[in-house]
């Protein structure tokens with residue numbers, strides 16, 4: 001009831017004020033993280049001439065599915081487990097799980113597939129662990145990930161990582177890419193004490209922003225790169241801009257909230273966002 005009342009009051013506000021109250025997350029008296037950003041709000045921002053691609057000074061990267069090609073491992077393991085119950089795993093369920101903290105994603109998995117009476121969320125995590133631990137060390141970089149990280153680092157743009165992955169998984173996934181990930185100013189992980197709730201709560205991006213030198217940084221000067229709907233909503237709930245690089249199998253209805261949609265990080269043009277241009281002419 002309270003949620004309906006808040007949404008009704010917000011809908012009475014002129015859009016600009018609405019934009020402010022929703023984006024100005026910190027001053028809002030209510031925890032807006034459970035309210036997905038209304039799709040038309042993005043268009044409203046364009047209408048009011050707020051620079052959709054203002055001068056970005058800091059960048060926060062998501063990891064799974066964005067920098068590392070790891071979402072396929074989760075899918076494969078979940079398909080193996082579901083096959084035992086004669087059920088299939090599909091992208092509508094995947095869309096609800098990706099980007100979330102492990103236990104939150106596990107609860108969605110067992111409940112949405114109707115197997116929670118036979119397999120608890122905790123037991124699901126234990127069962128998938130053995131399979132994931134052999135897969136994660138083989139993680140490959142997504143196209144364009146190394147080029148973009150190295151470019152921004154070389155140009156002195158502060159960059160960091162904010163991933164729902166817990167430390168033990170982060171270490172397994174990045175063990176072949178240590179030098180590249182060492183270019184990050186800092187890393188915020190899913191089991192960080194400051195991250196009370198997983199994406200789409202803004203916790204992880206607010207914690208990541210706070211750890212840059214010279215903080216607080218205006219969230220409107222921060223650009224987030226994400227692959228998951230939960231991550232895109234977390235960035236918007238934190239008042240930041242977000243570029244989404246979705247898996248092509250993700251339904252396009254999930255593209256609505258992002259400020260920009262790319263097929264790959266290779267398609268990113270830094271000057272769109274006031275960032276230094278690439279020097280190489282990427283084919």
Ligand SMILES: O=P(O)(O)OC[C@H](O)CO
Pocket residue numbers: 062063064065074097098099100101102162163164165166228231
């Ligand atoms: O996309 P990330 O990096 O936040 O990771 C989230 C989960 O661990 C995988 O969906």
Ligand SMILES: [Mg+2]
Pocket residue numbers: 062063064065066098099226227228231
């Ligand atoms: Mg991700």
